[in-house]
Amino acid sequence: MELKNMTLKEFCDKVAEKSPVPGGGAVGAIVASLAASLNQMVANLTIGKKKYEEYEEIMEEVLENMELSRRRLQDIADRDIRAFNKVMEAFKIPKDNPERKEKLEHALKEAADVPFELARESRNVMKYTEITCKWGNKNAISDAFSAAELSLAAFKIAMYNVLINLKSIKDSAFVKHYEEELKELKGEIEGIYNNIKELIAANGFEI
Amino acid sequence: MELKNMTLKEFCDKVAEKSPVPGGGAVGAIVASLAASLNQMVANLTIGKKKYEEYEEIMEEVLENMELSRRRLQDIADRDIRAFNKVMEAFKIPKDNPERKEKLEHALKEAADVPFELARESRNVMKYTEITCKWGNKNAISDAFSAAELSLAAFKIAMYNVLINLKSIKDSAFVKHYEEELKELKGEIEGIYNNIKELIAANGFEI
Numbered sequence: 001m002e003l004k005n006m007t008l009k010e011f012c013d014k015v016a017e018k019s020p021v022p023g024g025g026a027v028g029a030i031v032a033s034l035a036a037s038l039n040q041m042v043a044n045l046t047i048g049k050k051k052y053e054e055y056e057e058i059m060e061e062v063l064e065n066m067e068l069s070r071r072r073l074q075d076i077a078d079r080d081i082r083a084f085n086k087v088m089e090a091f092k093i094p095k096d097n098p099e100r101k102e103k104l105e106h107a108l109k110e111a112a113d114v115p116f117e118l119a120r121e122s123r124n125v126m127k128y129t130e131i132t133c134k135w136g137n138k139n140a141i142s143d144a145f146s147a148a149e150l151s152l153a154a155f156k157i158a159m160y161n162v163l164i165n166l167k168s169i170k171d172s173a174f175v176k177h178y179e180e181e182l183k184e185l186k187g188e189i190e191g192i193y194n195n196i197k198e199l200i201a202a203n204g205f206e207i
Numbered sequence: 208m209e210l211k212n213m214t215l216k217e218f219c220d221k222v223a224e225k226s227p228v229p230g231g232g233a234v235g236a237i238v239a240s241l242a243a244s245l246n247q248m249v250a251n252l253t254i255g256k257k258k259y260e261e262y263e264e265i266m267e268e269v270l271e272n273m274e275l276s277r278r279r280l281q282d283i284a285d286r287d288i289r290a291f292n293k294v295m296e297a298f299k300i301p302k303d304n305p306e307r308k309e310k311l312e313h314a315l316k317e318a319a320d321v322p323f324e325l326a327r328e329s330r331n332v333m334k335y336t337e338i339t340c341k342w343g344n345k346n347a348i349s350d351a352f353s354a355a356e357l358s359l360a361a362f363k364i365a366m367y368n369v370l371i372n373l374k375s376i377k378d379s380a381f382v383k384h385y386e387e388e389l390k391e392l393k394g395e396i397e398g399i400y401n402n403i404k405e406l407i408a409a410n411g412f413e414i
Contacts, residue, residue: 008218009211012240012277016247020346023248024353027241031357033219034234040223041230070219139227142367146231149360150238156356160349163412183414205370207390 003030003077020088025080025115028157032118033073035125035150036066042136042144055135062128069124076118080161083111087165108169112178115161119185122155126192133196138203145205148196155189210237210284227295232287232322235364239325240280242332242357243273249343249351262342269335276331283325287368290318294372315376319385322368326392329362333399340403348410355403362396 003011003026011030015022043062046052052059090104129151132144159182166175200206210218210233218237222229250269253259259266297311336358339351366389373382407413 004216004219005214007212007214008237008240009281011215012211012244015241015244016251016273016277018248018251018254020248020252020350023347024245024350027245027353027357030215031238031241031360033215034222034238037219037222038231038234041225041227044223044225045227047225066223070223074216140230142371143227143231145367146234146364149363150234153238153356153360157349157353159414160352160407160412163414164349167411179414186414200367204374205367207366207370207386207393 002074003081004074021081021084022077023084023161024157025084025118025161026077028115028122028154028161029073029077029080029118031150031157032122032125032154033070033077035129035147035154036069036073038143038147038150039125039128039132040066042132042140042147045140046132046135046137049137052135052137058131058135062131065128066125069121069128073118073121076114076121080114080118083107083114087111104168105170108165109171109174112162112165112169115158115165116178116182119155119158119162119182122151122158123185123189123192125154126151126189130192130196133199141203142205145196145200148193148200152189152193155186159186209281210288211281228288228291229284230291230368231364232291232325232368233284235322235325235329235361235368236280236284236287238357238364239329239332239361240277240284242336242354242361243276243280245350245354245357246332246335246339247273249339249347249354252347253339253342253344256344259342259344265338265342269338272335273332276328276335280325280328283321283328287321287325290314290321294318311375312377315372316378316381319369319372319376322365322372323385323389326362326365326369326389329358329365330392330396330399332361333358333396337399337403340406345410349412352403352407352412355400355407359396359400362393366393 043059046059086107090107093100129147136144169175250266253266293314297314300307336354343351376382
């Protein structure tokens with residue numbers, strides 16, 4: 001069953017049970033989808049208002065981009081589960097089987113790849129969140145700020161899920177490359193989040 | 208329709224559309240539920256393992272408490288929508304109607320109350336997250352850390368949603384009381400989060 005067709009209750013129950021999937025990776029993708037959805041809502045509440053006329057075009061772009069992002073995120077959530085299941089299968093291969101090492105390494109790389117895509121997608125959602133925080137309808141500004149918290153959380157979750165897989169990967173060039181890319185993404189996302197934090201304070205939402 | 212019976216896709220679509228509900232408040236409650244569910248998963252993966260025998264009892268408490276918390280959070284999500292709808296109705300009362308002022312004030316207070324409950328519930332989830340981060344199965348530690356990010360995000364979202372309603376409330380004693388309580392909660396939650404951040408770094412999950 002595709003995750004998007006599960007009810008909220010079913011999904012929470014599935015996460016909670018004694019099985020590592022769906023776990024943080026899939027949850028992170030859902031959380032990023034919620035951020036994208038909030039951005040769409042803010043854009044929808046901004047479009048057509050005389051006061052925000054000059055931001056009409058950029059809000060149309062928010063709508064379109066976030067819709068595509070949500071589709072990719074739903075796909076990431078489903079793939080995260082499949083990738084993790086492959087790791088579990090590889091771990092079950094008997095230790096004296098000569099194929100074990102390679103299959104496990106391959107599965108772990110895939111299991112690192114999927115949350116890495118989530119990390120990249122979270123950056124995209126955070127970028128569009130800056131737009132809704134800056135130019136969105138002020139009546140919905142708390143929703144835009146909420147999207148910022150969710151984009152940041154989704155990125156951090158993605159990061160933890162990449163890192164836990166990297167810990168078991170032997171290919172040190174692969175590990176180094178991913179760590180560096182993650183560091184760069186982190187700097188970028190935290191930079192945008194800090195801009196938004198200034199808006200949060202300037203609008204009197206910091207206590 | 209109760210939120211918990213919506214599919215993930217339906218919920219995201221509902222958030223995204225041109226209507227302020229469901230908005231940040233309901234999304235925040237769902238996000239806190241996801242954090243609670245991840246804590247349950249970590250507890251489930253810890254219970255019954257010889258290595259973690261000494262934490263069996265506390266993990267049983269995590270399971271029980273987080274299950275109850277999820278029920279309260281689902282209720283908060285539904286009530287957030289109803290409270291917001293009441294505010295929208297009160298805003299529609301003609302300005303020359305003498306009842307308008309009181310009805311609007313009452314609706315706004317309720318709309319601040321519900322996310323305030325979410326803020327309190329996020330503190331509870333964060334408390335239990337510290338337990339799963341400290342004593343949970345190390346193989347699922349990225350999931351416990353993910354729960355920490357979600358608890359923090361849920362609290363911030365709750366805070367923004369309380370504050371946006373406080374801005375329109377005339378009763379200054381009410382506003383002051385809520386702001387102070389929120390500040391206290393914030394200090395407490397950030398304190399626990401900072402403890403968890405040390406665990407994140409100590410376990411090599413910081414880059």
